[in-house]
Amino acid sequence: MPELKALVRPPSSRLAEGLVTHVERVPVDRDLAVRQWEGYVRALRDNGWRTLEVPAEETCPDSVFVEDAVVVLRGTALICRSGALSRRSETAAVEESVRVLGYTVRRVEAPATIDGGDVLKSGETVYVGVGGRTNEEGVRQLRAAFEPLGARVVPVPVTRVLHLKSAVTALPDGTVIGHPPLVDDPSHFPAFRAVPEEAGAHVVLLGGNRLLMAASAPRSAELLSGLGYEPVLVDIGEFEKLEGCVTCLSVRLRDLPEPAWP
Numbered sequence: 001m002p003e004l005k006a007l008v009r010p011p012s013s014r015l016a017e018g019l020v021t022h023v024e025r026v027p028v029d030r031d032l033a034v035r036q037w038e039g040y041v042r043a044l045r046d047n048g049w050r051t052l053e054v055p056a057e058e059t060c061p062d063s064v065f066v067e068d069a070v071v072v073l074r075g076t077a078l079i080c081r082s083g084a085l086s087r088r089s090e091t092a093a094v095e096e097s098v099r100v101l102g103y104t105v106r107r108v109e110a111p112a113t114i115d116g117g118d119v120l121k122s123g124e125t126v127y128v129g130v131g132g133r134t135n136e137e138g139v140r141q142l143r144a145a146f147e148p149l150g151a152r153v154v155p156v157p158v159t160r161v162l163h164l165k166s167a168v169t170a171l172p173d174g175t176v177i178g179h180p181p182l183v184d185d186p187s188h189f190p191a192f193r194a195v196p197e198e199a200g201a202h203v204v205l206l207g208g209n210r211l212l213m214a215a216s217a218p219r220s221a222e223l224l225s226g227l228g229y230e231p232v233l234v235d236i237g238e239f240e241k242l243e244g245c246v247t248c249l250s251v252r253l254r255d256l257p258e259p260a261w262p
C-alpha cells in the first residue's frame with residue numbers, strides 16, 4: 001500500500017492581507033492562524049498522511065491556500081494561473097515541488113485562468129467551476145490536459161461563492177454535498193445531498209470513512225456521522241475569514257508517480 005502524501009504550505013507572514021471577495025474583511029490573528037494550520041497538518045498526519053511542505057511564499061498573503069496553485073491527476077500536475085492577479089506568483093515553488101516528486105508538469109497559459117479550488121475530482125469526473133476565478137479557456141486547457149488521461153471534464157456554474165469547492169465537495173461514493181443557498185445548480189450532479197451549513201459542504205477525504213471537516217460545521221458533521229462517516233474536525237476559523245476552507249490548505253497526491261518523494 002503506497003504511503004499517502006499531501007502538499008501543504010505554511011502561512012505567509014502577510015496572511016492577514018489575503019483577498020476577500022464574498023465576505024466582509026475582518027482582522028485575522030496570524031499567530032492563531034499558524035496554530036490552526038499546525039493543527040490541520042497534525043490532523044492529516046494523524047490520519048496516515050505524510051505532508052510535504054512547499055516553502056512559504058512571504059510576498060503572497062494567500063499562498064497557504066496551496067490547493068489553488070496546482071491540480072494533479074494520474075502523474076500529471078497542471079500548474080494553475082489564478083484568476084486573481086495577486087496570486088499568480090505563488091506557483092513557482094509549487095511547480096518545483098511537484099517536479100521533484102516526478103510529476104509531468106503542464107502549465108495553464110494565458111488567457112486561461114484556473115484556481116485549483118474550482119476543480120473537484122470524483123471518480124473519473126472532474127467538475128470545474130466557471131464564473132469566478134476560472135474562465136472558459138481554463139476549462140478548455142483543463143480538458144486538453146486531463147481528458148487524454150481518461151477524465152471526463154464537466155463545467156458547472158459558480159456565482160455565489162469564491163470557488164466550486166467553496167460550494168460543493170464529494171463524498172467517497174460520489175455524492176456531491178452542498179449548502180443549497182450557495183449552490184448554483186445542483187442538477188449538474190448525478191447525486192446531491194444538502195448540508196445545513198456553508199462549511200459543512202467542505203470535506204477532505206482522509207481514507208476509509210474519515211472526512212476532514214471544519215469545526216464550524218457541527219450539524220453537518222452530525223448528519224454525515226449519521227450516514228456512517230467519521231468526521232475529523234479542525235478549527236480553521238482564521239482561514240475562513242479569508243474564504244478558505246479545509247480543502248484549500250492541502251493537495252493530496254493520490255496519483256503520485258513512482259519513484260518519488262525525497
Ligand SMILES: NC(=O)NCCC[C@H](N)C(=O)O
Nearest residue numbers: 018019065117242243244248
Ligand atoms: N480553494 C480555496 O477555497 N481557496 C481559498 C482562497 C482564499 C483566498 N483568500 C482567495 O481569495 O484567493
